[in-house]
Amino acid sequence: MTSTLTIRRPDDWHLHLRDGAMLQAVLPESARHFGRAIIMPNLVPPVVTSRDAEAYKARILKALPEGMAFTPLMMLYLTEETDPDDVAAAHASGLVTGVKLYPAGATTNSASGVRDFDKVRAVLERMAEIGMPLCVHGEVTDPEIDIFDREAVFIDRVLDPIRRATPGLRVVMEHITTKDGVDYARSQGDDLGATITTHHLMINRNHILVGGIKPHYYCLPVAKREEHRLALRDAATSGEARFFLGTDSAPHTDPNKESACGCAGVFSATNTMSCLAHVFEEEGALDRLEAFASLNGPAFYGLPPNETTITLTKGDPVPYPEKLATGDGPVTLFDPGHPLLWHVTA
Numbered sequence: 001m002t003s004t005l006t007i008r009r010p011d012d013w014h015l016h017l018r019d020g021a022m023l024q025a026v027l028p029e030s031a032r033h034f035g036r037a038i039i040m041p042n043l044v045p046p047v048v049t050s051r052d053a054e055a056y057k058a059r060i061l062k063a064l065p066e067g068m069a070f071t072p073l074m075m076l077y078l079t080e081e082t083d084p085d086d087v088a089a090a091h092a093s094g095l096v097t098g099v100k101l102y103p104a105g106a107t108t109n110s111a112s113g114v115r116d117f118d119k120v121r122a123v124l125e126r127m128a129e130i131g132m133p134l135c136v137h138g139e140v141t142d143p144e145i146d147i148f149d150r151e152a153v154f155i156d157r158v159l160d161p162i163r164r165a166t167p168g169l170r171v172v173m174e175h176i177t178t179k180d181g182v183d184y185a186r187s188q189g190d191d192l193g194a195t196i197t198t199h200h201l202m203i204n205r206n207h208i209l210v211g212g213i214k215p216h217y218y219c220l221p222v223a224k225r226e227e228h229r230l231a232l233r234d235a236a237t238s239g240e241a242r243f244f245l246g247t248d249s250a251p252h253t254d255p256n257k258e259s260a261c262g263c264a265g266v267f268s269a270t271n272t273m274s275c276l277a278h279v280f281e282e283e284g285a286l287d288r289l290e291a292f293a294s295l296n297g298p299a300f301y302g303l304p305p306n307e308t309t310i311t312l313t314k315g316d317p318v319p320y321p322e323k324l325a326t327g328d329g330p331v332t333l334f335d336p337g338h339p340l341l342w343h344v345t346a
């Protein structure tokens, strides 16, 4: 029985750090275990231009505690006004790693996102030319489409047409939650990647709704039926290069979650590595945790894996707190519903 596992330091290919007091509180939770993260640009107002990204990156580095090494990989929030030249220059200088597409209204702070996909065609074409990845929140917003079907419908109606119209565009399907997402990713070439969150490997929609509504399990895309969770587990633990970790750790304060109209987002930065070791052990795939968390992501983004390592050791339950205190108020940690035995020890 394996009780110790050393892997290359992991990276998080989808992370919300927010800003101000929240940034200050949550950044160490990621920097403790992760070497790099793709930083989501859905601030209010969003990170739209290269200037915005430069200023946000400086705020993140300023909030990083002394002695912690962590590299934020910046993203630009795609709007219908985004300037292809600004995007290309930000990529060429190394300031920005990719561009994030939010369909307008699909999720938290997505109001400035894209309504008319023809209006972003020039940006996408330029990105395909220069090899800059597009990260996509893949849900349609059509009110007639059931919320549990929005990812599958997005693949057919939006994602596949965009990819056909823009050959060579590298795309990441962010936080896939369905077997449809897994199957589509598997049916395509190596210009398509997909991130999977920790929580979607551990909960299905029953966890949100059975026995009383659990706002801390509510996120977007919303967790689906068990068959979808099992498909995600199969994908994450397969070792296939197209699947990699994006925690989508998305802090909201308790009052904003525990509300008549609660925000979408699960905060998992603190205990993600313990959760993942648990999942991969259950699947008999501990030997593939490194591919999912530390190797496949950098390979997709054309970056080397981290030089340093982390060690996970199995022992007594890890005493994670229930909440993280922040200057904006308490943030509840993702609760996997059972003790976590894997400690990050080094």
Ligand SMILES: NC(=O)N[C@@H](CC(=O)O)C(=O)O
Binding pocket: 016, 042, 107, 108, 109, 137, 218, 219, 220, 221, 248, 250, 251, 264, 265, 266
């Ligand atoms: N995942 C979420 O439920 N929420 C994210 C936005 C997102 O990634 O869609 C957030 O910013 O809170």
Ligand SMILES: [Zn+2]
Binding pocket: 107, 137, 174, 175, 220, 221
């Ligand atoms: Zn999203």
Ligand SMILES: [Zn+2]
Binding pocket: 014, 015, 016, 040, 248, 250
């Ligand atoms: Zn997110």
